[in-house]
Amino acid sequence: MTERDIVALAGGVGAARFLRGLVHVVEPSRLVVVGNTGDDLVRHGLHVSPDLDTVVYTLGGGIHPEQGWGRADERFTVATELAERYGRSDWFTLGDRDLATHLVRNDVLRAGGTLAQATAEIARAWGLEFRLLPMTDDPVETRITTTDGRDLHFQEWWVGERAAGEVADVRLEGASRARPAPGVLEAIGSADAVVLCPSNPVVSLGTILSVPGISEALRDAPVVGVSPIVGGQVVRGMADRLLPAVGRETSASAVAEMYADLLDAWVLDHADALLAERVEALGVRVAVTDTIMRDRDTTAALARVALDQLAEERA
Amino acid sequence: MTERDIVALAGGVGAARFLRGLVHVVEPSRLVVVGNTGDDLVRHGLHVSPDLDTVVYTLGGGIHPEQGWGRADERFTVATELAERYGRSDWFTLGDRDLATHLVRNDVLRAGGTLAQATAEIARAWGLEFRLLPMTDDPVETRITTTDGRDLHFQEWWVGERAAGEVADVRLEGASRARPAPGVLEAIGSADAVVLCPSNPVVSLGTILSVPGISEALRDAPVVGVSPIVGGQVVRGMADRLLPAVGRETSASAVAEMYADLLDAWVLDHADALLAERVEALGVRVAVTDTIMRDRDTTAALARVALDQLAEERA
Numbered sequence: 024m025t026e027r028d029i030v031a032l033a034g035g036v037g038a039a040r041f042l043r044g045l046v047h048v049v050e051p052s053r054l055v056v057v058g059n060t061g062d063d064l065v066r067h068g069l070h071v072s073p074d075l076d077t078v079v080y081t082l083g084g085g086i087h088p089e090q091g092w093g094r095a096d097e098r099f100t101v102a103t104e105l106a107e108r109y110g111r112s113d114w115f116t117l118g119d120r121d122l123a124t125h126l127v128r129n130d131v132l133r134a135g136g137t138l139a140q141a142t143a144e145i146a147r148a149w150g151l152e153f154r155l156l157p158m159t160d161d162p163v164e165t166r167i168t169t170t171d172g173r174d175l176h177f178q179e180w181w182v183g184e185r186a187a188g189e190v191a192d193v194r195l196e197g198a199s200r201a202r203p204a205p206g207v208l209e210a211i212g213s214a215d216a217v218v219l220c221p222s223n224p225v226v227s228l229g230t231i232l233s234v235p236g237i238s239e240a241l242r243d244a245p246v247v248g249v250s251p252i253v254g255g256q257v258v259r260g261m262a263d264r265l266l267p268a269v270g271r272e273t274s275a276s277a278v279a280e281m282y283a284d285l286l287d288a289w290v291l292d293h294a295d296a297l298l299a300e301r302v303e304a305l306g307v308r309v310a311v312t313d314t315i316m317r318d319r320d321t322t323a324a325l326a327r328v329a330l331d332q333l334a335e336e337r338a
Numbered sequence: 339m340t341e342r343d344i345v346a347l348a349g350g351v352g353a354a355r356f357l358r359g360l361v362h363v364v365e366p367s368r369l370v371v372v373g374n375t376g377d378d379l380v381r382h383g384l385h386v387s388p389d390l391d392t393v394v395y396t397l398g399g400g401i402h403p404e405q406g407w408g409r410a411d412e413r414f415t416v417a418t419e420l421a422e423r424y425g426r427s428d429w430f431t432l433g434d435r436d437l438a439t440h441l442v443r444n445d446v447l448r449a450g451g452t453l454a455q456a457t458a459e460i461a462r463a464w465g466l467e468f469r470l471l472p473m474t475d476d477p478v479e480t481r482i483t484t485t486d487g488r489d490l491h492f493q494e495w496w497v498g499e500r501a502a503g504e505v506a507d508v509r510l511e512g513a514s515r516a517r518p519a520p521g522v523l524e525a526i527g528s529a530d531a532v533v534l535c536p537s538n539p540v541v542s543l544g545t546i547l548s549v550p551g552i553s554e555a556l557r558d559a560p561v562v563g564v565s566p567i568v569g570g571q572v573v574r575g576m577a578d579r580l581l582p583a584v585g586r587e588t589s590a591s592a593v594a595e596m597y598a599d600l601l602d603a604w605v606l607d608h609a610d611a612l613l614a615e616r617v618e619a620l621g622v623r624v625a626v627t628d629t630i631m632r633d634r635d636t637t638a639a640l641a642r643v644a645l646d647q648l649a650e651e652r653a
Contacts, residue, residue: 067441068448069383098415104438108400109463111442119434123419126382127426133383148424 027215029330030244031056034227035074036091036259037251037316038220039081044322045218046082048330051152055210057237059222060138060157061165061195061230064178066115067105069125070132073178074227075142075157076124083149085120091259094120114183139204158231160204163197165226177226186261190268193225195233203236211240216333218326219248219286221258221314224278225265238285245333247288249325250275253314254294276301283307288332290314290325308332342530344645345559346371349542350389351406351574352566352631353535354396359637360533361397363645366467370525372552374537375453375472376480376510376545379493381430382420384440385447388493389542390457390472391439398464400435406574409435429498454519473546475519478512480541492541501576505583508540510548518551526555531648533641534563534601536573536629539593540580553600560648562603564640565590568629569609591616598622603647605629605640623647 029049031042033056042056059074073092080086080094087093097118106112117125124145131141137160146155165177169188177193180186195201211217222228232238252275257263263273271277276298279289283305291299292314299309310332316322344364346357348371357371374389388407395401395409402408412433421427432440439460446456452475461470480492484503492508495501510516526532537543547553567590572578578588586592591613594604598620606614607629614624625647631637 065448068444068446069441098413098434100413100415100434101438101441104435105441108435109438109442109459111445119413119415120419120423122437123416123424126384126416126420127424129383130426131383133380144424 027213028210029054030210030214030217031220032228032231033057033078033220034059034222035077038222039078040316040322041220041249041326042078042082043319044316044326046153047319047323048327054153056153056155057158057207057231058155059227059230060159061163061226062177064176066113066117069129071125075155078155079146079149079151082151094118097121115178156204156206158204158207159201159234161197161201163195163201165230166194166196168192181261186264190265193265193268195230198233201234203234208236208240211244214244216330217241217244217246218329219246219282221249221251223251223260223262224281225262225269241285245287246285247290247329247332248282248286249290249314249329250278250292252278253292274298279305279307290329342528343525344369345525345529345532346535347543347546348372348393348535349374349537350392353537354393355631356535356564356637356641357393357397358634359631359641361468362634362638363642369468371468371470372473372522372546373470374542374545375474376478376541377492379430379491381428381432384444386440390470393470394461394464394466397466400464409433412436430493471519471521473519473522474516474549476512476516478510478516480545481509481511483507496576501579505580508580508583510545513548516549518549523551523555526559529559531645532556532559532561533644534561534597536564536566538566538575538577539596540577540584556600560602561600562605562644562647563597563601564605564629564644565593565607567593568607589613594620594622605644
């Protein structure tokens, strides 16, 4: 391989875990991670970027190990004060350590900086050796419409209402006006490999792909995806609640179909080996391996398998 | 007395202590406190109002008892994280509990609300029964020029540099475009009494008085002031560092002279009884009493003396 970029498109928890493996099989300085910002929201006037922060905290070693999001050894003095003194209890509780991150981001944004600049400062503080880019610097927001006619921010539905109600539609508000953040298209355009991390295909990767220009750039790039669905089940998250709303079943092959235009290769779990033929019929090379990310070694092996599919293709 | 408003013009610590007495001698629902916002500053993109918060925390029972500012039982998880993780140690350290206040203010301001609206919500949460108004909703900033040519935000000089250097000039940046906050001129115009709290005459009350319209309104109102200088010494703060910069000596009579256009009466400490004649020569009634605010009873007695000066005048 040459020393060109490896690009990873990433959602939250699943992607962050995958990246822990990826940084062991590629030189981190070659890696550009493009993160989902459709889940971003404003709390107490602060811009919060849940997926970017999950990537930062996981790769930087500060993540809450059981939750998979938020900070380890977190405290809640501010949130308690907001709730008890100011009657502002919030379904999206911000811990004290986590708040420091949002204050740094707030400071950069209020001073006229971009989300990409704020993200770069935060990533640098955590010692990340790869580049972490938001998919866009522009305001976008993933909205959920329920079958009973409610229209909610994705986080309000997922965290605030614990995913109550049946989902009728998912859309990225602001997508038509959003531009990819500086560096995103350039990194994809010159990449040796683009990896679709095992993230929610509707609200994480689907969101990134709906930023105008990104899907188009990926059509000309070598792209491999890792299935977030194993044996017809989501490994984590709520993709099974959202796939029906976009007319897809919850299966490793149905997700591959969503990406069919872009994919050169797709990595399936052994549990889904029987679906390989269906994916190959899309003109996509298939690798079957162990996709459950139990620890760093299994995750690094998974990342290696994914990259090898493209290496073979170019060979 | 009729049931019209009592208005108090207030800086930070000294004023807050005085107000603890004042609320014991007037019905709090009659009281309108106009607070200094020239010390306001932005930290981590959040609007911080030190003097308003000192009034709120003191009257609401949450003040740090020894410091006289900031919260009792404060914690510093966020500030520690900002310093240690993000290299953003700050000369103006925000505690965790205090941060909740700034987040409430930030939320109101980011949603398009005014500083007055944010202040009202904060005051309500603390159970204050009087109205607390910022002197202005507009951006203003007290700036210090030192004799060695530096130009600093007041807080940067006072807190950040521990008042290093000789002060050449003090000015309120933005004053010419600032309008009194809604309700300020109305309260002064219909007040039975306006009390100038024992605050810094240059950067606390001087700042309030430099908002266009406020001094003019006070000329027609019954005004009594309580000297912040006792025996040629500041009781707290740094007025003695600033009075020379505006061509005044540090004395109870020199401060009365600064307010001469506005004052009907002036309250001096026994220590300054010999200055009474000089103040009376300005056409100002003088009361001599104990002005050291040792506890609630002595402070209430002081407030009573101040108000009585105006009651006598009207009799």
